[in-house]
Amino acid sequence: MFFKNDKIVLIKEDFDNYIGNIGHVNNTHIDCTNNINIADNTDALVKFSTGGKVANYYIQIEKDGNRIVDLSIPRDNLLSIEDLTVVKKELARQIYSILSKNTGKKMPWGMLTGVRPAKIPYEMMEKGMTEVEIISELQNYYFVSPKKASLAYTIAKTEKSILERNTRDMVSLYIGIPFCKSRCHYCSFTSNCIDKNAYLVRKYTDALKREIQMINEDILKREKLKIQTIYIGGGTPTSVSNEELADLLQFIENTLDLSNLEEYTLEAGRPDTIDREKLITIKNSKVSRISINPQTMNLETLKAIGRSHTPEEVKEAFYLARDIGINNINMDIIVGLPGETLSMFEHTLKEIRQMNPENLTVHALSIKRASKLREELDTLDKHDKHKNNSHLKDVRLNKNETDNENYAYDKGNSECANIWESRLFVADETANAMVDMAYNYALSMGMNPYYMYRQKNIAGNLENVGYSKPGFECIYNIQIMEEKQTIIAFGAGAVTKVVYPEENRIERAFNVKNLENYITRIDEMIERKKNIWTQSGRM
Ligand code: SF4
Incomplete structure (x- = not known):
């Protein structure tokens, strides 16, 4: 042993x-x-x-x-x-x-450690294997649990029905707006505090527009590429003012040929960045799908993870969007947040079911190197973990003494950071139960799983799953995950992927993450993208 x-x-x-x-x-x-x-x-x-x-x-x-x-x-x-x-x-x-x-x-995904477990059943389907053969091979060769084997198969099947429509001249666009109200403690994205960096927003969007304009002229138009989907992410794009948002959306519509566009997503992730004006701007544009992300509907957890909004603000933003006529809304939640019990997680799911969005994305907490949570946990290994970790302390202070069910943190004085850490975060069994619960709630909302990915250091060694009502599957999410279509990406930290499906090859161009570097080196970012096209013989 x-x-x-x-x-x-x-x-x-x-x-x-x-x-x-x-x-x-x-x-x-x-x-x-x-x-x-x-x-x-x-x-x-x-x-x-x-x-x-x-x-x-x-x-x-x-x-x-x-x-x-x-x-x-x-x-x-x-x-x-x-x-x-x-x-x-x-x-x-x-x-x-x-x-x-x-x-x-036994691990839920057996020996599979990759980011895209649905790729394996997808490839088996392409070889003509039947459902029974695929599920049996996942279980017997890869040691995947029956539940996960069936999940991977279902997702691969849905993805296939969407990806089969891909043609070589179709692309998707990603546009990054790397500003947020505050930094969530688990965040590892390119995100800058909007209040501290407000003076850079205009310069940033000017650089972004230049990048879009030049690539449109030199690649999209010249190559006669058709834009299938656009995804504006971040950061939280709605962190910028209504005027700045309206200006960018207008620019996109005036500049790009959107005649083949099937889907246009805008992340309005943080409810504290949304108001009636911005939602009207979104509704009046070609945006067809937005995200309003609670992550959890428990106030104490929101405080503990550095989200500066309340569960009530999530509901207000959601119903305001509905009121204005936005009829395709995604909501993100996280399994395994510090201090959450199964009953707290169920509370989140009940609240979401009541709102009834078209999409639900269930992430399992992944503590990445660039996150504040990781930094603090590393510090815990070295120093007294009970003194200087204010947001983690919040979790302890908000603990209901009588609620002992699967509670992640026990008010002990253990000197062992490992034990402390393992008690602060949910146990694998609890994370598993949460994921199962989310699956059942999604089904009860009339949704099915349609895309999935895994990350390192993910709670319970589980997975992130996107659920949707039939016909509301996010095409962009499937394209980026399965890497079967070229994604041209604009903005700080954005990564362009040029896909050559016949050769099973992907070429990447990286934009710098730092805001000021991105602004001052914008022509270099444009050249990088043009270079991967010329070098790979597409131009
Ligand atoms: S809202 Fe998203 S991008 Fe912004 S800090 Fe939180 S996790 Fe990061």
């Missing part, structure tokens, strides 16, 4: 012959160990070794100096990339099953 502090070491020197692939094997391996929470500082050992160019692979696990697993996977003729891929997959399977047996743990 392994314990939390057991250490698994990958001996990689023996992979010298395949130096270019070590990272991938490592990643697979590390992901496997992360899945079962085996952290640093211990005495178990996994070794992979090769016996020259024709490789023999070994997995050895030692604990307390004794070899407890010694498994060899001899293979011949492993020199081609395809063969290496097979070997890596086989290694991942072996490692997963060894560790699963030793820990008694």
